[in-house]
Amino acid sequence: MKWFLALVLTFAGIGVAEAQTADQSVGTAGLASPGANLSLMNLFLQADVVVQITMGILLLASVWVWAIIIEKSITLGRVNKEANVFEDGFWSGGSLDDLYDREGADPTNPMAAVFGAAMSEWRRTVRIAGTDIGHTAVRERVDRAMNVTTMREMDRLERYMIFLASVGSTAPFVGLFGTVWGIMHSFSAIAAMHNTDLAVVAPGIAEALFATAIGLVAAIPAVLAFNKISNDLARFASRLEGFASEFSAILSRQTEEKA
Numbered sequence: 689m690k691w692f693l694a695l696v697l698t699f700a701g702i703g704v705a706e707a708q709t710a711d712q713s714v715g716t717a718g719l720a721s722p723g724a725n726l727s728l729m730n731l732f733l734q735a736d737v738v739v740q741i742t743m744g745i746l747l748l749a750s751v752w753v754w755a756i757i758i759e760k761s762i763t764l765g766r767v768n769k770e771a772n773v774f775e776d777g778f779w780s781g782g783s784l785d786d787l788y789d790r791e792g793a794d795p796t797n798p799m800a801a802v803f804g805a806a807m808s809e810w811r812r813t814v815r816i817a818g819t820d821i822g823h824t825a826v827r828e829r830v831d832r833a834m835n836v837t838t839m840r841e842m843d844r845l846e847r848y849m850i851f852l853a854s855v856g857s858t859a860p861f862v863g864l865f866g867t868v869w870g871i872m873h874s875f876s877a878i879a880a881m882h883n884t885d886l887a888v889v890a891p892g893i894a895e896a897l898f899a900t901a902i903g904l905v906a907a908i909p910a911v912l913a914f915n916k917i918s919n920d921l922a923r924f925a926s927r928l929e930g931f932a933s934e935f936s937a938i939l940s941r942q943t944e945e946k947a
Contacts, residue, residue: 742866863903870896
């Protein structure tokens with residue numbers, strides 16, 4: 689009986705020694721130890737430096753994406769509200785000259801800027817002695833002024849949209865690069881240890897796949913927000929173009945009455 693207990697204790701000691709040796713080999717190879725805490729922070733800290741840089745870039749891109757989403761949502765809500773207020777004043781039947789002096793001369797929203805550009809061009813034309821204000825060239829100058837202003841205002845509203853599109857299309861591939869690099873690093877380290885135990889392989893694979901997960905976290909909101917914001921911008925651009933067409937018709941009618 690004593691010899692049996694001695695044999696069990698001997699094998700137990702050998703097993704513990706092998707486990708300690710495996711843990712030391714894993715640590716030397718730069719992999720997470722078997723049974724290590726696989727929290728998100730530990731996955732980041734234990735990853736290869738190239739994978740860490742990749743994940744850091746993706747995290748910064750994700751933060752910037754959400755900043756753009758919030759800024760665009762607030763801006764579009766504000767300009768639509770201001771456009772509603774301006775249109776109420778425009779269609780209230782008051783004097784266009786008074787509206788220009790009040791809002792068009794120093795516009796604070798895109799629709800007021802379009803109105804101000806048209807009125808400014810129309811006023812300059814009226815002041816020119818001997819000019820036929822009902823002439824086609826005059827209407828063309830007014831329309832051109834409104835079109836240029838509309839494009840300028842839309843360019844300002846569309847700022848940073850290219851970043852959302854770029855993140856949405858490239859972030860998954862950047863994350864995949866980090867995953868491929870991490871798996872290559874894990875496999876070479878595993879080959880050096882001559883140990884294919886799942887407890888040794890799994891932590892390194894998890895670290896690598898974490899990069900792809902972060903890439904998707906950055907890309908999915910960017911794609912959804914780009915589609916939503918692009919649609920809202922297109923609708924607002926159509927709204928400005930519709931207002932410009934209506935205002936051009938009003939000016940044309942007034943110039944024909946004065947001619």
